[in-house]
Amino acid sequence: MQVVRTTEALRLALTGDGAPGSIGFVPTMGALHSGHLHLVEQSRSANDITVVSIFVNPSQFNNAQDLERYPRDEQRDVALLTDAGVDVVFVPNTAEMYPPGFSTWVTVEGLTNVLEGEFRPGHFRGVATVVTLLLQMVRPQRAYFGEKDWQQLLVVRRLARDLMLDVEIVGVPTVREPDGLAMSSRNERLDHSARRAAVVISQALAAAQAEYTAGERDHDALERKLHNTLAQEPALTTEYALITDANTLQAPASSNAPLRALIAAHIGGVRLIDNIPL
Numbered sequence: 343m344q345v346v347r348t349t350e351a352l353r354l355a356l357t358g359d360g361a362p363g364s365i366g367f368v369p370t371m372g373a374l375h376s377g378h379l380h381l382v383e384q385s386r387s388a389n390d391i392t393v394v395s396i397f398v399n400p401s402q403f404n405n406a407q408d409l410e411r412y413p414r415d416e417q418r419d420v421a422l423l424t425d426a427g428v429d430v431v432f433v434p435n436t437a438e439m440y441p442p443g444f445s446t447w448v449t450v451e452g453l454t455n456v457l458e459g460e461f462r463p464g465h466f467r468g469v470a471t472v473v474t475l476l477l478q479m480v481r482p483q484r485a486y487f488g489e490k491d492w493q494q495l496l497v498v499r500r501l502a503r504d505l506m507l508d509v510e511i512v513g514v515p516t517v518r519e520p521d522g523l524a525m526s527s528r529n530e531r532l533d534h535s536a537r538r539a540a541v542v543i544s545q546a547l548a549a550a551q552a553e554y555t556a557g558e559r560d561h562d563a564l565e566r567k568l569h570n571t572l573a574q575e576p577a578l579t580t581e582y583a584l585i586t587d588a589n590t591l592q593a594p595a596s597s598n599a600p601l602r603a604l605i606a607a608h609i610g611g612v613r614l615i616d617n618i619p620l
Contacts, residue, residue, distance in 0.1 A: 343424050345431045348438055349479050355430045356391070356480070363390030367482035367509075369473060372396040373413040373527035374422050377517035381486040382426045384514050393480050394423055395432040397439060402468030408613075413530050432480070439475060448474045450497045450504070456591050457604060458493050458615070461581055469494055470501050477507055485509055490516040490524045492602060492617045493591060516616070518544065524616045536610025539577045543605050546571035546583065547618040550603045554620040559597055561585055564620070568603060581606040581613070588619060 344355045356362050366385030370378055378394075385392040396419055403409035416433065423431050447467050453459075454466035477485060487495045499511045517525045522544035523537075532540060550567045558564060568583040587594045588602035601620040606613065 343428055343431065345420060345433060347433050347435065349434070352393075352430070352432050352479055356393070364484070365389060365480065365482040366392045367477070367480045367485040368392065368394045369476050369485065369487075370394060370396055370419075371398045371412065371527065372416065372419050373530065374419045375517075375525045375527065375529075377488055377490070377525035379422065379426050380517050381488060381514050382423070382428060384512065385484065385486050386427055389482075389484060391429045392427070393430045393432060393482065394428050395434070395476055395480070397432075397434055397472070397476075399439070399468055399472045400436060401440070401471060402465050404462050404464050411531065413527055432476075439472065447471050448501060448505075450501050453493065453497050453500055453591060457582060457584070457586075458606070461606065466494075466497055470497060473498050474501060474505065474507075477502070477509055482509055484512050486512045486514055488516060489513050490526065490616060492588075492604060496589070496591070516618075522548065524614075526614060528612050528614060531612045532610050536577065536612065539575050540609050540614060542572060542575040542578060543607055543614060543616050544618075546605060547603050547616060550585070551618055551620055554601070561594060564601075564603070568605065572605070572607065575609075577609055579608045581608065583607075585620070 346352045346355050366389030368381045368385055398412050400409055420431060448470040449467050450470050459466050487498055495513045502509055502511050521541045523541050546568045549571045550564050553564055553567050564585045572580050572583055583605045585601055585603050588600040602617055603620060604617040606615045
């Protein structure tokens with residue numbers, strides 16, 4: 343496995359021996375867990391070469407303290423990726439991604455005005471820009487993103503389509519802890535009490551899904567189920583808990599629309615997100 347830190351070194355690693363075959367790409371911000379490694383498995387099963395990037399992208403944080411507290415452990419991450427059979431790990435610094443004078447940003451309109459876009463101004467401009475840069479640097483045939491960040495997955499699919507990027511954006515179902523909590527790098531910041539309480543998020547999603555499976559189709563009733571379940575945990579503060587059209591993130595326009603339940607909440611000073619298809 344090669345660890346490279348510049349775009350030039352990355353391109354040499356991918357083309358030094360001629361045509362590399364198909365490339366699968368997993369962009370990350372490090373602090374890797376089993377969810378990331380599952381993305382790696384999906385890439386390795388479908389591509390000749392798997393590239394993973396590790397870059398804590400400052401432009402997608404609208405809170406300086408959140409950026410400062412984001413967990414970082416490059417040595418551990420590289421060891422995990424070595425064991426997972428990754429071919430190339432790209433670890434650029436901020437100057438490599440955003441050189442002096444950088445002034446070009448990618449904005450995906452519509453999808454980014456709601457949910458995370460409403461509560462984290464500028465977040466998706468940073469996400470869309472860094473993902474576009476990374477896709478241009480790696481030039482993969484396929485790029486893998488977890489469904490836990492459902493809105494992000496939709497945004498990346500839209501930018502790849504609109505900018506006519508020659509890449510397949512592959513969504514991979516959320517990997518969960520045994521008690522149902524969605525795996526996230528932010529879980530490391532939960533103390534014991536907050537970790538135990540955080541499971542109410544996945545419980546609320548499961549409750550709404552169960553109601554839907556049992557035949558409930560009333561949008562407001564399904565949202566009440568989310569909120570009533572979340573309210574059982576006093577340590578949790580809900581930012582949003584909604585049932586939306588899975589593709590537009592707007593209120594469902596018809597009874598046949600595919601639905602997604604999405605939650606963002608704060609617990610123990612940590613902001614967590616999760617979602618589930620209905």
